[in-house]
Amino acid sequence: MIIMKHTLSVLVQDESGVLSRISGLFARRGFNIESLAVGPAEKQGVSRITMTVNGDNRTIEQLTKQLYKLVNILQVQDITNIPCVERELVLMKIQAFAENRSFILDIANIFRAKVVDISHQYLIIEVTGDPGKMVAIEQLLKQYGIIEIARTGKISLVRESNISTEILRYNLNPDKSSVINL
Structure with missing residues (x-):
């Protein structure tokens, strides 16, 4: 079992x-x-x-x-x-002092996150993607101080092409030395 x-x-x-x-x-x-x-x-x-x-x-x-x-x-x-397309939406309020702000913005940019609010001490970013992406960005941003998180549930639709992105990632990158975003 x-x-x-x-x-x-x-x-x-x-x-x-x-x-x-x-x-x-x-x-x-x-x-x-x-x-x-x-x-x-x-x-x-x-x-x-x-x-x-x-x-x-x-x-x-x-x-x-x-x-x-x-x-x-x-x-x-x-x-x-x-094989499905899966997405979640996460809003994160992050402590973003002047000395850390550029690092946080670089991480947000890599994950194609949007800055949806900004103040002197905080940023709120919006991240959309598969559940693994949500975990990855959260782990990276923890070091800067995540103040609040609001996360939707996963939504998913079956792929009519019947192609699994996990299989594609492995076949396109069998040595797993670099990331392939689909």
Whole structure:
């Protein structure tokens, strides 16, 4: 039994109480939802919920079956091992004194982050990208003093091309000596 992070994409009818029923199901089964993002889907009256949950394959399969039993659930898909485009948004308020500001701005530039607010002592930057990018920039900026972080849940859509960027990164860079951004 291997426990890993699973990403579930759930289409629901956009009605009150749907999210409450889903979170209740997870709570009753003792599962923590690590990441949650909800928003309108491609059809009016339908919302897409993207959530990240820890569990083994068998348990996630059982949760999927339980989700289908709830009212207003249209589709549940475990997209963990399917090639997807994944994104998150993070806002970070960083202590940015004059002597450190240029270093912080250089890091932000490398990660294609945007400065969205500035004051004498602080910068607020906006970073968009895959979850790994969020962890990497946070680790680099910790040394300067991260005051606050607001992070969205992961959103994800299945790639119709069925091409995995992880496989591309490895095939284009088998020695892993340099970074390839896709």
